[in-house]
Amino acid sequence: MADLSFIPDLPSGPLDCYRSTASFDWKQLKLSLEGDLDLLKLKYKIWKTLEKDLLFAPPSVTPSVEEQKRITQLQLKKINNYKFMTYEMFKSSYSKRTRAIMTINEAVQSVNPSVSVKMAIGIYLFSNALLSLGTERHYKFFEATIWNREILASFALTEVAHGSDARLMCTTASYDPKSREFVVHTPDFKAAKCWVGNLGRTCTHTLLFAQLITPDGTNHGLHGFVVPVRDPATLETYPGLVVGDMGEKIGVNGIDNGFIMFNQYRIPRENLLNRTADVTEDGVYESSFSEPSKMLGAALENLSAGRIGIMQESCHTISSAVAIAIRYAATRRQFGAKDDEIPLLEYELHQWRLFGYVSAAVVFRIYIEKFARIYLNIVEKSNAGLKVDNLSAAVSEIHAMVSCSKPLLTWTTLDAVQQCREACGGHGYLKCANLGDLRCNHEPTVTYEGDNNVLSQQAGNWLLRQYEQAASGVDSPLGTVTFLTRCQDILEDKFSCERTEQLKDVKFIKSTYQWLLCWLLKETHQQYESEVSKGQSKFEAKSKCQVYRWKTLSRVYAEYLAIIFCSESVGQEDTGLRPVLNKLLVMYGLWSLDQHLVELYQGGFASGDSLARLLRAAILEMCAQLKPEVVSVVDALAPTDFVLNSVLGKSDGNLYQNLQKALFGGPGAMERASWWREVVNSAPSKL
Ligand SMILES: Cc1cc2nc3c(=O)[nH]c(=O)nc-3n(C[C@H](O)[C@H](O)[C@H](O)COP(=O)(O)OP(=O)(O)OC[C@H]3O[C@@H](n4cnc5c(N)ncnc54)[C@H](O)[C@@H]3O)c2cc1C
Numbered sequence: 099m100a101d102l103s104f105i106p107d108l109p110s111g112p113l114d115c116y117r118s119t120a121s122f123d124w125k126q127l128k129l130s131l132e133g134d135l136d137l138l139k140l141k142y143k144i145w146k147t148l149e150k151d152l153l154f155a156p157p158s159v160t161p162s163v164e165e166q167k168r169i170t171q172l173q174l175k176k177i178n179n180y181k182f183m184t185y186e187m188f189k190s191s192y193s194k195r196t197r198a199i200m201t202i203n204e205a206v207q208s209v210n211p212s213v214s215v216k217m218a219i220g221i222y223l224f225s226n227a228l229l230s231l232g233t234e235r236h237y238k239f240f241e242a243t244i245w246n247r248e249i250l251a252s253f254a255l256t257e258v259a260h261g262s263d264a265r266l267m268c269t270t271a272s273y274d275p276k277s278r279e280f281v282v283h284t285p286d287f288k289a290a291k292c293w294v295g296n297l298g299r300t301c302t303h304t305l306l307f308a309q310l311i312t313p314d315g316t317n318h319g320l321h322g323f324v325v326p327v328r329d330p331a332t333l334e335t336y337p338g339l340v341v342g343d344m345g346e347k348i349g350v351n352g353i354d355n356g357f358i359m360f361n362q363y364r365i366p367r368e369n370l371l372n373r374t375a376d377v378t379e380d381g382v383y384e385s386s387f388s389e390p391s392k393m394l395g396a397a398l399e400n401l402s403a404g405r406i407g408i409m410q411e412s413c414h415t416i417s418s419a420v421a422i423a424i425r426y427a428a429t430r431r432q433f434g435a436k437d438d439e440i441p442l443l444e445y446e447l448h449q450w451r452l453f454g455y456v457s458a459a460v461v462f463r464i465y466i467e468k469f470a471r472i473y474l475n476i477v478e479k480s481n482a483g484l485k486v487d488n489l490s491a492a493v494s495e496i497h498a499m500v501s502c503s504k505p506l507l508t509w510t511t512l513d514a515v516q517q518c519r520e521a522c523g524g525h526g527y528l529k530c531a532n533l534g535d536l537r538c539n540h541e542p543t544v545t546y547e548g549d550n551n552v553l554s555q556q557a558g559n560w561l562l563r564q565y566e567q568a569a570s571g572v573d574s575p576l577g578t579v580t581f582l583t584r585c586q587d588i589l590e591d592k593f594s595c596e597r598t599e600q601l602k603d604v605k606f607i608k609s610t611y612q613w614l615l616c617w618l619l620k621e622t623h624q625q626y627e628s629e630v631s632k633g634q635s636k637f638e639a640k641s642k643c644q645v646y647r648w649k650t651l652s653r654v655y656a657e658y659l660a661i662i663f664c665s666e667s668v669g670q671e672d673t674g675l676r677p678v679l680n681k682l683l684v685m686y687g688l689w690s691l692d693q694h695l696v697e698l699y700q701g702g703f704a705s706g707d708s709l710a711r712l713l714r715a716a717i718l719e720m721c722a723q724l725k726p727e728v729v730s731v732v733d734a735l736a737p738t739d740f741v742l743n744s745v746l747g748k749s750d751g752n753l754y755q756n757l758q759k760a761l762f763g764g765p766g767a768m769e770r771a772s773w774w775r776e777v778v779n780s781a782p783s784k785l
Contacts, residue, residue, distance in 0.1 A: 113751035120730035127734035170352030193474035212352025224251035231371035252296040259288035298343030298356030322371040349538030421736035422747030423518035449721035454689035455514040491573040502557035505550035506656035532744040554652035593704035598716040607687030617701040622647040
C-alpha cells in the first residue's frame, strides 16, 4: 500500500462521530480519486509551498479590481520562479508532461482561479498552439514562453459582434508580397477582439485568429497568427494598436480581459502558424486541407485540452463546495425533539439536497481522470507518428464527448455551489465561507471555451450521425455508443422491477440510459426529418429540434459517459473502496435518472406509478446508506484548509470557534464607523 503520510492527518474534533462511521480510509479514497501518487504528491507540494508564501495569503476583504490584477500577475511570476514543472517533467512523454501541467493548473486554480487562467492561456494554451499549429520557425516563441517566460500570451478569437459563430469574424490579415508581411486590420468596432484574457494590461503577444486574404483578394478563412502586442520591457503597447481593459467583471477579476483593434498593423509573414497551410513569399496560398471548414476544425481542436482542464477545475470547485456544506451540515444543529437539537445532516431533506452533488463530485473526478488518460494517450501516439486505429473517428468521438461533458460538469458544478450556499444558510453568504467566490469564479466556464448551449449541439450532431448509420455499424472507437447497433431491441425494453434493490444496481442504470439515448435519438431524428420534409433548411431544421430533444440528448449522453467510465474504474478497484464507490455511483445514476422521468414515461419505457415510486424510494435509501460515509467522502474530496479557505468548512469541525475568530477578527469589525460624524445629528441630544 502506498505511503500517504505526506497527506496531513485530520484534526480530532466534532466531526469525529461521523468520521468513525465510514467504511473506508479517506486517504486511500483521495489517492484513488487523483489516480496517480506522484501527481497527488505534486499537488500537496504546491499547496504547502503557497501556504507558506504571504503573497498567496487569502485577503479578508476583496481588493480593488486593479489590485487583484497586480497580485495575480505577481503570483504568476512567483509560481514561475518556484518551477513546479521540473526539467524532467518537461522532457517526459507528452501524456506525462500534460498531466503534470494539468495537475499544476488544478492545484493553482484552487488557490486563485485567476492565476491558473492567466497561466493556462498565457503559457500553456499558447505554447500548445505553437506546437500543434506552428512549425520549426515558431520554436523561438515556444522557447521564450516555456523556458524563459519572456512571453506572456493571450488568445484572441472572440469579436464584439461574433463569439460562438467564429466563421464570420471580420478581423483580416492581408498578405503584402512587397514587404512580405501580413497587414492585420480591424474594419470597425464590431470586429474588435474582446474578452481576451491577459490582453487588458499584461500580455506581450497574442495568438490572433483572423481571416487570411491573399493578394488576389481570396479569403481563405480563419488562421492563427502570432502578434506582438507590448514591449516586454515596458509593457507599452505598440503603435498601430488600440488596446484596453474590459473593466470589472462578476468574478475572476485578477484576469485582465481586454479588447484590441488593429490599424493596418504589420507582422512578418513567418508569424502565420503554418502547419496546415502557408502563404509563399509571392503570396500563393498552399494548404494541406482542401476545405476551409476542416482547417477551422483543426485549429480549434486545439481547445480540447483546455476544455478538459476546465472540467478538472470544475471537479475541484464542486468538491470544495460539497466539502464546505457537508462539514457544516455535520456540525450545525437545528430543531429536534425538545431541547435536543440534531445536526442538519440527519435530515432527509438536507441529505437529498446535497448527496447527489457529493456523488457527482466523485463520479466526475473518476470519469475525467480516466478520460484525460485515454485522450492524452491517443494524442501522444498520433504525435509520435504511431498508428492509432481509426484515428479520425476517435478524434470525432472525443470531440463529441468533450462537447457534452464540459456543459454537464460546469452546469452541475454551478448548481451545486448554489445549493451548498443555501444549505449553509445565512452564514453561507459570508465572503469567508468562500462559496460566493467559488460560484462567481466558476460561472464564466459555462460560456468560455465554447458556450455550453452551442457546444452541446456538436455532441448531438455526432450522435445523430451514429444513429443514422447504426444499421451498418457505428464509428465509435472508444466504444461509447456501440450499443446503438441494437437500438431496435433496446427500445423494446420495458421497466419491470418490483423492488428498490433492483434499481440500486449499476446494470439497471446503464441499461436505462441506453434506452433513453435510443429513444431520444429516434425522437430527435424524426423531428429533424419532419422539419426537412416541410421544406426547412438543415440549419433551420436543427434549430427546431433543440428544445426537449437535441439538448436533452446531449445531456443524457454526458451523464451516460460519466457513469460508464466511472463504473469501469470502480470495477477495477481492488482496495476496500469498491463498496463506497459503488454506492456513490448508484446514487449519482439514480439522482440523474430522476431528471428524466418524463422521457421514460413519454417513450413508453414505463407506465403506472412503479418506476417513479421505486426510483425515488431508492434515492432516499441511498441517502440513508451514504450518511455514515459522507463526511469521510468529502475529506477525500477536499483540499487542505488553506486552499478550501472557508470558515464553515474547516477540517477541525470547530464551527463556532472558527466563526467567532473570523467575525471578531474582521478588519474594523468592532470599531466605530470612521464616518460617524457625517451621520449623527449635529444638535446636542436632549436625552
Ligand atoms: C471570463 C471570460 C473570459 C474569456 N476569455 C476569452 C479569451 O481569452 N479569448 C477569447 O477569444 N474569448 C474569450 N471569452 C469569450 C468567450 O469565448 C465567448 O463569450 C463565448 O465564446 C460565447 O460567445 P458570445 O459571448 O459572443 O456569445 P454568443 O455566441 O452571442 O451567445 C449568446 C447566447 O446565445 C446562445 N446562442 C448562440 N448561438 C445559438 C444557437 N445557434 N442556438 C441557440 N442558442 C444560441 C448562446 O448559448 C448564448 O447563451 C471570454 C469570456 C469570458 C466571460
